Amino acid sequence: MKIGIPRALLYPIYIPLWKTFFEELGHQVVLSGRTSKGILNNGVKTCVDDACLPVKLFHGHVMDLIGKADVILVPRLISIYPGEFICPKFIGLPEMIKNSVSGSPKLLIMNFNARDRLEKGYDGMRQLGRELGASNTNVERALDRARARQAEYESMLESGFSPKSILEKRNARQSPASVKGRIGLIGHPYLVYDDYINMNIVEKLAARGYEAIFPENVPLEDIELACSRYPKKLFWSYGKRLLGGGLTMLEKRKVDGLIILTSFGCGIDAFIDELLLRANQREYRIPQTTITLDEHTGQAGFDTRLEAFIDMMEWRGRYDNNIPAYGTDVYTGKSLV
Amino acid sequence: MTITFPHMGRMYIPVKALFDDLGVKVVVPPPVSKETLEIGTRLAPEMACLPMKINLGNYIQSMEKGADTIVLTGSCGPCRFGYYGVVEKEILKDNGYDADVVILDAPGREPQVLLNRIRKISGNSSWLKIARAFLQASKVVEQVDEFIDILLKKRPRELNKGETDRVQSKFEKEVLICKGSGETLEFIEEYKEKAAQIPERPGVQPLHIGIVGEIYTLIEPYVNLNIENKLGHLGAEVHRGITVTDWVKTHLSLDMIYKRERKKKLKKAENYLSLCIGGHAWETIAETVHYADMGLDGIIQVLPFGCMPEIVAESIIPTISRDKGVPAMTLTVDELTGEAGYMTRLEAFVDLLSQKKGRVYERS
Numbered sequence: 162m163k164i165g166i167p168r169a170l171l172y173p174i175y176i177p178l179w180k181t182f183f184e185e186l187g188h189q190v191v192l193s194g195r196t197s198k199g200i201l202n203n204g205v206k207t208c209v210d211d212a213c214l215p216v217k218l219f220h221g222h223v224m225d226l227i228g229k230a231d232v233i234l235v236p237r238l239i240s241i242y243p244g245e246f247i248c249p250k251f252i253g254l255p256e257m258i259k260n261s262v263s264g265s266p267k268l269l270i271m272n273f274n275a276r277d278r279l280e281k282g283y284d285g286m287r288q289l290g291r292e293l294g295a296s297n298t299n300v301e302r303a304l305d306r307a308r309a310r311q312a313e314y315e316s317m318l319e320s321g322f323s324p325k326s327i328l329e330k331r332n333a334r335q336s337p338a339s340v341k342g343r344i345g346l347i348g349h350p351y352l353v354y355d356d357y358i359n360m361n362i363v364e365k366l367a368a369r370g371y372e373a374i375f376p377e378n379v380p381l382e383d384i385e386l387a388c389s390r391y392p393k394k395l396f397w398s399y400g401k402r403l404l405g406g407g408l409t410m411l412e413k414r415k416v417d418g419l420i421i422l423t424s425f426g427c428g429i430d431a432f433i434d435e436l437l438l439r440a441n442q443r444e445y446r447i448p449q450t451t452i453t454l455d456e457h458t459g460q461a462g463f464d465t466r467l468e469a470f471i472d473m474m475e476w477r478g479r480y481d482n483n484i485p486a487y488g489t490d491v492y493t494g495k496s497l498v
Numbered sequence: 499m500t501i502t503f504p505h506m507g508r509m510y511i512p513v514k515a516l517f518d519d520l521g522v523k524v525v526v527p528p529p530v531s532k533e534t535l536e537i538g539t540r541l542a543p544e545m546a547c548l549p550m551k552i553n554l555g556n557y558i559q560s561m562e563k564g565a566d567t568i569v570l571t572g573s574c575g576p577c578r579f580g581y582y583g584v585v586e587k588e589i590l591k592d593n594g595y596d597a598d599v600v601i602l603d604a605p606g607r608e609p610q611v612l613l614n615r616i617r618k619i620s621g622n623s624s625w626l627k628i629a630r631a632f633l634q635a636s637k638v639v640e641q642v643d644e645f646i647d648i649l650l651k652k653r654p655r656e657l658n659k660g661e662t663d664r665v666q667s668k669f670e671k672e673v674l675i676c677k678g679s680g681e682t683l684e685f686i687e688e689y690k691e692k693a694a695q696i697p698e699r700p701g702v703q704p705l706h707i708g709i710v711g712e713i714y715t716l717i718e719p720y721v722n723l724n725i726e727n728k729l730g731h732l733g734a735e736v737h738r739g740i741t742v743t744d745w746v747k748t749h750l751s752l753d754m755i756y757k758r759e760r761k762k763k764l765k766k767a768e769n770y771l772s773l774c775i776g777g778h779a780w781e782t783i784a785e786t787v788h789y790a791d792m793g794l795d796g797i798i799q800v801l802p803f804g805c806m807p808e809i810v811a812e813s814i815i816p817t818i819s820r821d822k823g824v825p826a827m828t829l830t831v832d833e834l835t836g837e838a839g840y841m842t843r844l845e846a847f848v849d850l851l852s853q854k855k856g857r858v859y860e861r862s
C-alpha cells in the first residue's frame with residue numbers, strides 16, 4: 162500500500178521513525194511535495210481562517226497527496242513526553258483534516274500518547290501496524306528498527322546537524338565559508354526547517370557570515386536545567402525546547418544574537434517568547450528579535466527585517482552599546498525615541 | 499494580606515462571599531472596562547489570550563485599590579490557561595508590581611502544596627471553617643446562575659422593554675454590599691423572586707439559540723460584548739453551554755454525580771471528537787450536538803482570537819451543522835472587535851433563523 166506522509170508539522174523530526182516503520186511493514190511511503198505557493202494557497206483556502214500558518218500548511222500538504230497515495234498518515238501527537246503536550250491543535254489535527262479536507266483517501270490516524278509513560282506512546286503505532294494487517298512479531302521488529310533509526314537521527318541533530326543535511330545527505334554542516342558568528346534560530350521545527358516558509362533564512366544568515374543553531378542542537382538535559390528556573394513545569398514539549406534551548410544558548414554564550422521565528426496566532430509562542438525575552442532582557446542582554454510569519458509575509462519585508470537585525474547586532478558588537486542607530490532598544494525592539 | 503482575583507463573569511459574587519466568611523480582606527476588581535483591557539494589552543504579549551490580558555488589567559486595578567495578594571486557579575495543560583500564572587508573575591515583576599501570586603492548581607502529586615496554599619489565603623482559618631466557607635460559596639455560585647437563567651428566559655418575553663436589564667443592573671450594583679454568604683444568598687433569593695415577577699407578553703414564542711465556546715468568553719459579558727443580552731433583545735432565548743457553576747463543579751469540586759453527568763454529556767460528541775484536546779473544546783462539540791438534538795433554532799460559538807482548542811472545534815462545527823440541519827455561526831473576538839460589526843452579524847444570524855422558521859421575529 163502507498164502511504165502518504167505530509168511534509169508538514171513535525172515531519173522533519175519524526176520522519177525516520179514513521180518512514181522506517183511503514184517500510185519495514187512492507188508499505189511504500191510517498192511524501193507530499195516540498196512546501197510551495199500552491200500547497201500554501203490550498204491550505205489557506207481549506208483550513209479555518211483562525212488557525213495558524215503551520216496547521217494551514219498541513220492541510221495543503223494533505224491535499225497535495227490526494228491522488229498520489231492510497232492512504233494518508235495524520236499523526237495525532239497527543240504527548241511525546243510524560244506529563245507534557247505539544248499543542249491542542251496537534252491533538253485535534255485529525256478532526257480538523259477530516260472536517261475540512263474533502264475528497265481525501267482514507268486517513269491513517271496514528272496516535273502517540275506518552276503522557277503517562279514514554280513506552281506507552283508507541284502503543285498507537287503498534288495498534289496501527291496491526292490494523293494494517295501485520296503480525297505482532299512483525300510490528301515489534303519494525304518498531305525496533307524504526308526506533309533505532311530515530312535514535313541515531315536525534316543524536317545527529319543534537320550534535321549540530323540540521324534535518325535537511327541529514328535527510329538529503331548533504332555532508333556539509335551548512336556553515337558559511339568564513340564564520341563571523343552564530344545566531345540562535347528559535348522556532349518550531351516546521352518553521353525553522355521549512356525553507357519556503359522561513360524565506361530561506363539559514364542561507365541568508367550564511368551569506369552574511371552567520372551560522373544558525375537550532376533548539377534541536379541543545380541537549381535535553383540542558384533544556385530541563387534551563388527551564389527549572391520557572392516555578393511551574395512547562396507542559397509543552399516544544400515550548401520547553403524553544404525556551405530552554407534559547408536560554409541555554411544565552412547562558413553558555415553560544416550566540417551573538419537570537420532570532421525568534423513564530424507564526425502569527427501561535428498560542429504557545431506567545432507565552433514562550435515572552436518568557437525568553439524577559440529573561441534575556443534581565444540577565445543576558447544579547448540582541449534578540451522576533452519575526453512573525455503568516456501567509457501574507459513578503460520576501461522583501463522579511464529581508465529588510467533580517468538585514469536590519471544583523472546590522473544592529475554588528476553595530477552593537479563594534480560599539481558595545483545598547484542603543485543602536487535606529488533608536489530602538491535591542492532587546493525589546495521597542496522604540497526609544 | 500488583602501486578596502484579589504481575576505474577574506470571570508459573576509464569579510466575583512461567590513468569591514467575595516467566600517473571603518468574607520473567612521474573615522479575609524478582599525478587593526473585588528472594578529468591573530471589566532475598556533481601561534482594564536487597555537492595561538492588559540499594554541503589559542501582555544500581543545498574542546496572549548484575551549482572557550489573560552483582562553486578568554492582568556484586573557490585578558493592576560485591584561492593586562491600585564490596595565490588594566497585595568493575587569489568587570488564581572491553574573491547570574496542567576494542554577492549554578495556556580495552566581501557565582497564565584507564571585507568565586503573569588513575570589510580567590508583574592518586570593513592571594515593578596510587587597504582588598504575591600498564589601496559584602491554586604489541581605492537586606496532582608503533591609496535595610500538600612495545594613492545601614498549604616489554601617490555608618495561606620484563608621488567613622489560617624481552621625479546616626472546618628474553610629470547608630464550610632467553600633460549601634457556602636458553591637451554593638452562591640449555583641444561586642447566581644439560577645438567577646441569570648431566569649433573566650435569559652424573561653428577556654425575549656418581557657412586557658416592558660428593558661425591565662429585565664434594569665433588574666440585572668440593580669442586582670449587580672447592590673450585591674457587592676452584602677457581607678458574607680448568608681447575606682448574599684438572601685439577597686439573591688430576593689432578586690430571583692423579583693426576576694420571576696417580571697411581567698411577560700402573552701404567547702411569545704422566542705427563537706432558541708445555544709451559545710457554546712471558550713469558557714471565559716462565554717462567561718465574561720465584557721468579552722462577549724454581552725451576547726446574552728443582545729440576543730435576548732433580538733427576541734431569542736439564550737441557552738448557555740457552560741456556566742460558572744459548571745466550571746466550579748468540573749474544576750474545583752468533588753461532586754461525583756456531576757462528573758458522571760459530564761461524562762455522559764461528553765459522550766454526545768463521540769462521532770465528532772472523542773478526546774480532550776485542551777480548554778473546553780470537547781464540551782463545545784458535545785454542547786453543539788446536544789443543542790442540535792434538543793431542536794434549538796441555532797448555535798453560536800464564541801472564542802477569543804488565537805484560542806487553540808476552539809479553533810479545532812471551529813473546524814468541526816460546520817459538519818455538525820450540516821449533519822443535523824441546524825444553522826451555526828462562529829464569532830471570534832479580540833480587543834479590536836467593534837460593537838457595530840458584531841451586532842450586525844448577530845442580527846443577520848437571527849434574521850436567518852427566523853426566516854428558516856418561516857416567520858418574522860419580534861424585537862422587544
Ligand code: SF4
Pocket residue numbers: 213214215216247248249250251349424426427428429430806
Ligand atoms: S504550537 Fe503554535 S504554530 Fe504550532 S500548531 Fe500550535 S499554535 Fe500552531
Ligand code: SF4
Pocket residue numbers: 428547548549577578579580712776777778802804805806807808
Ligand atoms: S482555551 Fe483558549 S483562551 Fe483558554 S488558555 Fe487556551 S488558548 Fe487561551
